[in-house]
Amino acid sequence: MAISREHILALLAQNLENRGSVMPVRQKLLTRWADGLGLPKGGKTILYTGHMYQIMPFIRAMAAKNKKMDGSWLEKYAGFATVVNRIVNIVNLLSMGASSDDIQFYNDILRNIVTILGRHGIKPGYLYEDELYAGALAYDLGLDSVFERHARAVHDLLRRCGAELIITVDPHTTQMFRLVYPEVLDNFDIKVKSYLEVLAGSEREIKGEEPERSIVVHDSCVYSRYLDMVDEPRRLLAGKGFKIVEPLFSGRLTHCCGGPVESLFPEKAREIAEKRLESLPEGTKDVATMCPICLFNLKEAAEERVHTADIASYLL
Amino acid sequence: MIRVNGEFRQRARLDKNFNAGQCFNCGTCTALCPVGMAILPRQLFRYVLLGAEEKIVEYSDSIYSCLLCRMCEENCPEGVLIAENIRALRRYLVEDVYHI
Known part of the structure; x- marks a missing residue:
């Protein structure tokens, strides 16, 4: 019998309350991407990953297990998990088997971002193991x-380390810090x-040398409709020499990738990603995403049909 | 038969940002929704405004299948904060129904 949604929500709440993340994977795996980059710890300007790129390989590993079990992985385990999870980190167990290629793939995106920022003379700090979702x-x-x-x-942590500017790498963390934290917290400035x-x-x-290479831009719903950020990625890609191709739904009218319902309705998420792929212009070869959830969902649905990559990979 | 509860909105603390009363039932949200929700946002909001608490619980799957992508909101002629309204209903379900 399927476990009720309330158990799923309880598990996620329990993880955030007790382990600092809804998806608490081992700390070492969250910070490994920064190995060898020499980023200073903390500082006034910090790069904040919010763990979003790092957790994608583990979500994929769980999704693969779920596929074999015909239903949401969370649904299958949640009732049992809320009891056991108090002692044993269930997510860690379920996400075992994340491929090292996947981990490398998502870690490379973060490393690319640091490299690109460095070329612009921007060398932020990083909170390493102190960073929180x-x-x-x-x-x-x-x-x-x-x-x-x-x-x-999170706010206490940022205050303690003296952060004055947070540089985010994904739309969801940006939305939290820019729109939600100032609303729910006192003095988040x-x-x-x-x-x-x-x-x-x-x-x-x-500047780049990509003459006439066409690229389809898949906007993130959160960047475009919550944060009004549409022009920036296009300016950057155009500067690099790409010819930008707009899909049927783009900019403020972008089509969701389906990712937001992955945890509760994986089949629905896949269906929406398929619809998004169908709306891309005929002959699309390269798609640029700017959110790890979009990247994950579209990549999974597209398989080899189109090359989907994070914008940082194109800007490198 | 739908049982209505006149105090539902107050009890569910939906007053702050819940502006579904501005919806004039045009259906733009429905036409644009990538999910194809089993119950249309406008119908759901009518139930809330009526105080049909049982219907909110009955349609909790739809409330949780919303992507919060704001495609509907971007095109809503009345400026209804559809995503925030849906999120407020989730908060109600979490706190008052699931007791998390």
């Missing part, structure tokens, strides 16, 4: 009480910029 999924699912407690902990905004505002232009 920003809480986006809990907020979206209506787990407001646990989200607010977590947001206060830390500046928040996506690295794409930082690069687009930089005096040094991104």
Whole structure:
């Protein structure tokens, strides 16, 4: 018998409350991407990953297990998990088997972002093992009480390390810090910029040699409709020499990738990703995403039909 | 038969940002929704405004299948905060129905 949604939500709330993330994978795996980059710990300007790119390989590993079991992995395990999870980190167990290629793939995106920022003379700090998930999924699912407690902990952390500017790498963390934290917390006045905004505002232009290579831009719903960020990625890609192709739904009218319902309705998520792929112009070869959830969902649905990659890979 | 509860909105603390009363039932949200929700946002909001609490629980799958992508909101002629309204209903389900 399928486990009820309340167990799923309880598990996610429990993880955020007790382990600092809805998807608590081992700390070492969250910070490994920064090995050898020499990023200083902390500082006034910090790069904040919010763990979003790093957790994707583990979500994929769980999704693969789920596929074999014909139903949401969370649904299958949640009732049992809420009891056991108090002692044993169930997510760690379920996400075992994440491929090292996947881990490398998502870690490389973060490394690319640091490299590109470095070329613009921007060398941010990083919080390493102190960094916390920003809480986006809990907020979206209506787990407001646990989200607010977590947001206060994140704010305390940022204050303690003296952060004045947070450079984010994904739309969901950007939305949390720029729109949600100021609403639910007192005195959240830390500046928040996506690295794409930082690069687009930089005096040094991104220049490249990609003459006439066409690229289809898949906008993130959160960047375009919550944060009004549509021009920046296009300016950066055009500067690099790409010819930008707009799909049927783009900019503020972008079509969702389906990812937001992956945890509760994986089949529905796949169906929506398929619809998005069908709406791409005929002959599309390269698609640029700017959100790890979009990248994950479209890549899974597209398989080998189109080459889907994060915008940072194109801007490198 | 639908049982209505006149105090539902107050009890569910939906007053702050819940502006579904502005919806004039045009259906733009429905036409644009990538999910194809089993119950249309406008119908769902009518139930809330009526205080049909049982219907909100009955349609919790739809409430949780919303992507919060704001495609509907972007095109809503009345400026209804559809995604935030849906999120508020989730908060109600979490706190008052699931007791998490």
